[in-house]
Amino acid sequence: MAINVNLNDSALADSVAVKTAAARTLLARIAGEYAPAVFANSLGAEDMLLTDLIVGDGLPIEIFSLDTGRLPLETYDLIAEVKKHYGLALTLYYPQHTLIEAYTRQHGINAFYESVELRKACCHARKVEPLQRALAGRKAWITGMRAQQSATRDGLPQQVFDEANGLEKFNPLADWTEKEVWFYIKQKGVPYNALHDRFYPSIGCAPCTRAVTPGEDVRAGRWWWENPESKECGLHVKRA
Numbered sequence: 001m002a003i004n005v006n007l008n009d010s011a012l013a014d015s016v017a018v019k020t021a022a023a024r025t026l027l028a029r030i031a032g033e034y035a036p037a038v039f040a041n042s043l044g045a046e047d048m049l050l051t052d053l054i055v056g057d058g059l060p061i062e063i064f065s066l067d068t069g070r071l072p073l074e075t076y077d078l079i080a081e082v083k084k085h086y087g088l089a090l091t092l093y094y095p096q097h098t099l100i101e102a103y104t105r106q107h108g109i110n111a112f113y114e115s116v117e118l119r120k121a122c123c124h125a126r127k128v129e130p131l132q133r134a135l136a137g138r139k140a141w142i143t144g145m146r147a148q149q150s151a152t153r154d155g156l157p158q159q160v161f162d163e164a165n166g167l168e169k170f171n172p173l174a175d176w177t178e179k180e181v182w183f184y185i186k187q188k189g190v191p192y193n194a195l196h197d198r199f200y201p202s203i204g205c206a207p208c209t210r211a212v213t214p215g216e217d218v219r220a221g222r223w224w225w226e227n228p229e230s231k232e233c234g235l236h237v238k239r240a
Contacts, residue, residue, distance in 0.1 A: 002196040023172040034140035046144030064091040068126035070205040093130040140168040
């Protein structure tokens with residue numbers, strides 16, 4: 001969710017400045033050493049920060065999003081706002097209709113509520129398979145993940161080889177705090193998803209995302225009916 005930050009907080013401003021410089025340096029290195037590289041923009045706050053950096057520095061890094069077909073209206077509104085604000089038409093990848101038709105015919109339209117296995121099968125068809133197509137032929141991909149976001153992301157590295165997809169994976173904001181992210185967004189006037197102002201810190205598909213209450217984990221609203229340990233969609237699976 002959008003959090004209040006004091007733009008006059010000098011200590012916070014200094015930490016954001018240092019981390020912003022480091023992120024810009026890393027993004028420039030990725031663009032230079034790992035071309036062609038892409039950025040997977042899920043249109044959350046962190047991803048909008050990275051979009052601002054990539055576009056602002058004119059880096060040759062393609063920015064794409066996965067349109068699962070079940071995103072909230074506010075997310076589609078943000079896609080349009082990105083085009084208006086940055087002049088950037090995001091590259092959109094969609095699920096293969098044959099996979100969605102097979103899933104819904106066999107299990108039902110909302111079968112993901114019934115078990116972790118069926119939820120992950122839905123995520124695979126709507127997100128993982130399109131991601132695999134988006135990453136084909138690339139040398140690196142970039143995400144907006146932060147280590148602080150959930151138990152499944154503890155110890156998140158800035159760079160790791162993604163064995164599942166066969167390329168380097170970078171997380172430039174791995175060590176950023178939520179407050180630092182929102183300081184940057186408010187300071188720079190970066191557009192963001194309107195749901196963040198309605199207590200949605202993490203936003204995915206509409207039927208799988210809810211608002212959180214004060215004190216809840218930032219990922220508590222994602223697949224809220226599941227245990228925290230299973231709350232990943234398959235895009236960022238750790239391989240043993």
